[in-house]
Amino acid sequence: MTPSPRLDDATRRELLNTMLLIRTYEEAILREYHAGKSPVFDIGAGLVPGEMHLSAGQEPVAAGVCAHLTPDDALTGTHRPHHIAIAHGVDLRAMTAEIFGRETGLGRGRGGHMHLFDPATHFSCSGIIAEGLPPALGQAFAFQRRGTDRVAVAVTGEGAANQGAFHESLNLAAVWNLPVVFVVEDNDWGISVPRAAATAVASNADRAAAYGIPGVRVEDNDVEGVYRAAGEAVARARAGEGPSLIEVHTLRLWGHFEGDAQGYRADIEGVPGRDPIPTYVAKLVADGVIEEADAAVMRASASERVEDAVAYAKSSPIPDPTHALDYVFAEGARS
Numbered sequence: 001m002t003p004s005p006r007l008d009d010a011t012r013r014e015l016l017n018t019m020l021l022i023r024t025y026e027e028a029i030l031r032e033y034h035a036g037k038s039p040v041f042d043i044g045a046g047l048v049p050g051e052m053h054l055s056a057g058q059e060p061v062a063a064g065v066c067a068h069l070t071p072d073d074a075l076t077g078t079h080r081p082h083h084i085a086i087a088h089g090v091d092l093r094a095m096t097a098e099i100f101g102r103e104t105g106l107g108r109g110r111g112g113h114m115h116l117f118d119p120a121t122h123f124s125c126s127g128i129i130a131e132g133l134p135p136a137l138g139q140a141f142a143f144q145r146r147g148t149d150r151v152a153v154a155v156t157g158e159g160a161a162n163q164g165a166f167h168e169s170l171n172l173a174a175v176w177n178l179p180v181v182f183v184v185e186d187n188d189w190g191i192s193v194p195r196a197a198a199t200a201v202a203s204n205a206d207r208a209a210a211y212g213i214p215g216v217r218v219e220d221n222d223v224e225g226v227y228r229a230a231g232e233a234v235a236r237a238r239a240g241e242g243p244s245l246i247e248v249h250t251l252r253l254w255g256h257f258e259g260d261a262q263g264y265r266a267d268i269e270g271v272p273g274r275d276p277i278p279t280y281v282a283k284l285v286a287d288g289v290i291e292e293a294d295a296a297v298m299r300a301s302a303s304e305r306v307e308d309a310v311a312y313a314k315s316s317p318i319p320d321p322t323h324a325l326d327y328v329f330a331e332g333a334r335s
């Protein structure tokens with residue numbers, strides 16, 4: 001195979017910058033989530049009660065895919081949504097306020113971290129696995145009917161790829177030649193269930209052939225590999241050539257949710273060594289694209305944005321309990 005031409009320096013720096021912003025964000029949410037939940041972990045305590053699924057380690061998927069999208073393109077995510085929301089440009093303040101259950105949040109604090117809805121960037125996600133695929137199809141159908149070149153991207157986990165909604169969506173998208181890209185994040189685990197216990201298929205890229213669409217698998221959590229694969233798939237969709245599937249072998253750096261002791265994970269000691277961010281920093285330094293100090297500068301500016309968003313969320317009002325059911329269903333929607 002001939003090696004791919006090197007990506008330009010500005011694109012490589014931007015990929016790193018996005019990954020660092022995501023990681024900085026997840027580290028801040030980790031800190032805030034656990035504050036008030038110690039010394040004994042209590043899921044209902046603290047400023048952010050309830051489950052928390054963080055995406056550290058999966059930044060290459062978000063950065064590589066979203067680099068090809070604009071806010072006019074639709075993106076649907078999963079119960080682990082922060083990385084793709086950030087990479088797609090969802091407002092950090094409103095997103096963080098939603099995670100903290102505040103009135104200034106994307107959904108006025110009614111949805112929480114698994115239910116981020118942002119009309120400004122056409123972003124949505126859900127705690128129900130594989131739920132994001134059918135709405136992505138609906139949006140892609142609308143884009144197609146209106147004669148636009150907008151695309152919809154549906155991100156899902158490899159565990160969710162065994163759900164019926166995944167297969168029905170691939171089938172219908174192919175039949176209707178919809179401008180949609182399916183992205184599967186294979187982080188090896190569906191909670192504590194290893195991939196091989198849930199499917200006999202080694203690569204979801206192979207499943208694409210069953211629906212007559214292209215499928216590729218990107219190995220090694222390689223952000224540039226994701227960038228290239230997504231670039232082709234998005235261009236195909238924009239050109240009216242139909243759907244594609246990309247599976248990325250990524251890494252769940254932390255637990256399934258916070259509070260997960262991960263006793264089922266035999267490889268746990270080696271996991272930090274597979275962190276994609278130090279690897280990419282080292283690669284860009286070796287290629288002369290950045291200097292070590294540049295990464296620190298990027299992190300510092302990410303930290304400023306993230307801490308501003310956290311402070312905004314914390315200082316925002318909590319919804320009045322007597323209005324808990326307001327804004328939960330569409331009110332006054334056009335018929």
Ligand SMILES: Cc1ncc(C[n+]2csc(CCOP(=O)(O)OP(=O)(O)O)c2C)c(N)n1
Nearest residue numbers: 080127128129157158159160187189190191
């Ligand atoms: C329809 C449905 N069934 C079960 C669950 C419970 N559940 C939450 S996350 C999860 C595993 C998801 O694994 P995967 O799709 O690989 O995503 P990951 O958590 O690894 O990002 C399950 C079964 C759910 N949320 N929705």
